[in-house]
Amino acid sequence: MSGQEYDCIVVGAGPAGLFCAANLSPLRVLVLEKMILPGRKLLIAGSGQCNVTHVGDARSFASHYGDHGAFVKPALMAFPSSATRKYFESRGVELIERESGKVFPASLSADDILDALLDACDEANVEILSSLPAESVSCENGVYRVKTALGVFSARAVVIATGGKSYPQTGSTGDGFVFAESFGHTTIEPHPSLSPVYAADHRLSELSGISFADVSVAIWRDGKKILTRSGDLLITRFGYSGPVILDSSRWMRDGDLLKIAFSQKKIEELDALIRAACAASGAKQVQNLLSFAGVPERLLRLLVREAGVPDGTTGGQLTVSMRSMLVRNLTEYPVTIDHVGDYRVAMATTGGVSLEEVNKKTCESKLSPGLFFIGEVLDIDGDTGGYNIQACFSTAFLASKRIRELL
Structure with missing residues (x-):
């Protein structure tokens, strides 16, 4: 098998890699996947229900990518959420929209989304080799070479779609960052994102x-x-x-x-309301005077206790220091982070291939023509709610369009 030539090699069989490959017909395309089966991370998206996208136009979508919405916007304009919905519906996947704006397959099974992508790749004659990680990627005289345990495969274009570092058990272990750095790309230090x-x-x-x-x-x-x-x-x-x-x-x-x-009340407003309530109903217990705070009773009891207010304390007995602590707990309850959840529980990765070195209109490397970065390997991460999977599809669409133009 060593020495086989392709038009394009896609490294990574997640949603970005599969969608890109499926849209490269009639080119000869190889997808390399390190795991036993493709789409391992996609299958656990949305607790297995696969929140595939979100309702909204490109402008509103762009605001859900932290500080990097400007980079993602051209991709979202080229392939918006509505296009994702039409694509999967055209392939027989019924979708439903929740009140929150999240979009899921009607079956609430990620298998339907993965099957649609795999069927599309099959129709496009894409070759997928699983359990075969890319060991290195290099380029000589405009020809890319991808080294694997089965030998070296060559192509005129390579797409890095290896994801970030979240859920490493699914194969996302930062391989794409290493490949990018071998071409002189800068990797912004990754951290867990969408994490408790x-x-x-x-x-x-x-x-x-x-x-x-x-x-x-x-x-x-x-x-x-x-x-x-x-x-x-x-x-x-x-x-x-x-x-x-x-x-x-x-x-x-x-x-x-x-x-x-x-509480949604402002500090000064809440303090004034508490003072007025204590003055008007000094015989009532403190926690019974705070309905205006808009806080559920069970939480309110704990916040009162945390403020150092003894059980049974009435409004007339509430001291200035107690009231100050109570206002703080309701409006600025302090929590020191011991640690942010690591990659084993984080849904996404912040950081990745520097966006300054990638063309946002094509997802092509500015340092090595014919090399593309799509999906979470880039320094982009979306909010929870389908934004990250949508970014995978949108960046994959841009890359596939550019590759067809080049080849």
Whole structure:
């Protein structure tokens, strides 16, 4: 088998690699996959239900990729969410849209999405070799050579679609970063993204499993606020998760301080309301005076206790220091991050091949013509909700279009 020549070699049989390969017909295409079967990570997406994309146009989509929406936007314009839906529906996959805007196969089975991609590759006569990792990628006189255990394969174009480093058990172990660096590309230091956080002192652990809507979370580091995001929050047995945590985790680091606003009231407003309630109903217990805070009763009891307010304390007995701590707990509840969940639990990877060295309109390397980077190997990571898989399809579409033009 050694020495076989192809028009294009795709390294990685995830959603990006398979979709790119399927769109390269009539070129002769080889896909190399290190795992026993293709699409291992795709099959666990959305807990196996495969949140394949999200409702929205390219403009709204671009805002869901952290600081790198400008790079992804041309890809999203060329192949938007609506195109993804039409593509899979045309291949017999019925899709459903949740109230949240997330789009899933109606079967709620990732197998349907993977089967559609594999069928498309089969129709395009794509050759897929599994259990065959690429060991190195090189280029000489415009011809790329990919070394494997079965020998060296050559092609005029190579697509790196190896993913990032999240869920390494599915084959995403950062191989693409090594290949990129061998061509002089810069790799932005990767970190886990879309990851839960583990609290250093988890004082709300007894609320494990309870979620809260529209909670504001601010990230502080070295006494400075990094950013603030809002969304649904889930308390876990070890710390915090939910969309607001997952989407913000790309900016979080071990040791950061989170300030959680369980109440949507402003500090000054809430303080004034508490003082007025205590003055008007001083005989009532404190926790019974705080309905205006907009916090569920079970959480409220814990926040009152955390403020150092003894059980049975009435509004008339609430001291200034107690009230100050109570306001803080409701509007800036402090949580020190022991650590952000590692790659074994992170859904995505922040960091990757530097975007400055890749053409955002084609996903082609600026350093080595004919070399392409698509999907999560790039320094892009989307919010939870189908944005990362959509980026895989969109960048793959751009690369396939450019490769057909070149070859």
